[in-house]
Amino acid sequence: MNIGFIGAGHMGSAMIEGLLKANTVAPENLFVKGGSSGTAEALQEKLGFRLIKDYTSLKECQVIFIATGAKIVLEILKQAAPFMAKNTILISVATGHTVEEAQAVLGEEIHVVHAIPNTPVSVNAGMIGAVFANDMPGALKADALNVLESLGKVKEVNEHILGTFGTVAGCSPAFVDIFMEALADGAVSQGMPRALSYEVIAQMMLGSATLALETQKHPGELKDGVTSPGGSTIKGVAALEKNGFRYAVIDAVNQANS
Ligand SMILES: NC(=O)c1ccc[n+]([C@@H]2O[C@H](COP(=O)([O-])OP(=O)(O)OC[C@H]3O[C@@H](n4cnc5c(N)ncnc54)[C@H](OP(=O)(O)O)[C@@H]3O)[C@@H](O)[C@H]2O)c1
Structure with missing residues (x-):
């Protein structure tokens, strides 16, 4: 499985470290796009994943995480959506938006998960609250859960309590x-x-x-x-x-x- 990341700051890097540590993904199957400060580049030198400069390689990813600041998530999703393949699982860990809002930007062929993790995911001891799009096919939901559960414990919750x-x-x-x-x-x-x-x-x-x-x-x-x-x-x-x-x-x- 190929996994993509948009954003490799505190939370993005914690999840990347956890996924590699759990062997959920190999470095050569992990595509990471960072922002402008060089954080992703420094992390790439340490962890050896595939650093990407634009969204084109996202087509090869079955699961894509977005871990940027909450205010820019929907705008970035709008830019990245044309590069996502049908049936991609998009996992947003950003606060401040709903599954429905992300789904509206991405369209019906992409399946949205809203998951709020914590930093212990870097040592596979995270606590993750997750909301899945209502119409997500069972097999894709199972794939998403497998990936998230390699980072820690996952609780499916109602969206209205995800913030708390x-x-x-x-x-x-x-x-x-x-x-x-x-x-x-x-x-x-x-x-x-x-x-x-x-x-x-x-x-x-x-x-x-x-x-x-x-x-x-x-x-x-x-x-x-x-x-x-x-x-x-x-x-x-x-x-x-x-x-x-x-x-x-x-x-x-x-x-x-x-
Ligand atoms: N930190 C936590 O414990 C925690 C827990 C749960 C949820 N979250 C959520 O996770 C999200 C990220 O939080 P954080 O603490 O990791 O913030 P952060 O350290 O500021 O990381 C955000 C990252 O997004 C990158 N970025 C900005 N624009 C980008 C773009 N166009 N393409 C790719 N990357 C881009 C930034 O890169 P540059 O700086 O290089 O520009 C930065 O490294 C937030 O929405 C937050 O609500 C965080």
Whole structure:
């Protein structure tokens, strides 16, 4: 299968790395068109895919991702549409447009998927929300799912919640990164080496997430399991609540989603 990319910035490059790492596509079957800043060229030197300068080679691709800034997506699709073969799967990861809008630009012979991923797709541990065009043939939907599932977990969702899905799955890695950095700052202030702190914290988060996924327990129940009466954890929990941690997180999601 040939896969095409329009846009190789933060999200485009994360997906390209994940697809190559999973062997979903070989470098010689991956066609990437970047913008004007040289980002795609630098990535090409590292990963060895086929850098393309215009849309003509897109004809050879069965799946095409578009990962440019949201405002220019529909305009770029309009320019690229004449170069897409019948039954191409077009996966847009850009926010700010609907499947219907993309479909209107591309016509009925191209099948649109709107998928909002997050940066862990680069290590095949992504969380992807996906909306498929209503009339997409089953075999093409299966192909699209195969490609996306090689990047992480995929949830098919209603389009009206895709924005919030994108906020919670796509923006939160930055919130979590800040949390990890803050935890390490605390550990360092208590005398623990920084490198060791980051390693311990990342593994702790991976373990907590795995426990939540595998047990399906309510987060409050998992928290209760860590907080022994009069113990140190409940004192830390009280300090978080005193400092507005829970509201800070809710507000971050609301602000990011506004
Ligand atoms: N970052 C995330 O975590 C995330 C998560 C979910 C969804 N998204 C969505 O993904 C999209 C891209 O986000 P991003 O963070 O990757 O932004 P970004 O780093 O700015 O990447 C956008 C890329 O598009 C390229 N581009 C612009 N015009 C182009 C054209 N005509 N042909 C080919 N490439 C072109 C730019 O290249 P030059 O800079 O070289 O011009 C740039 O590298 C956005 O719509 C965003 O909403 C992002």
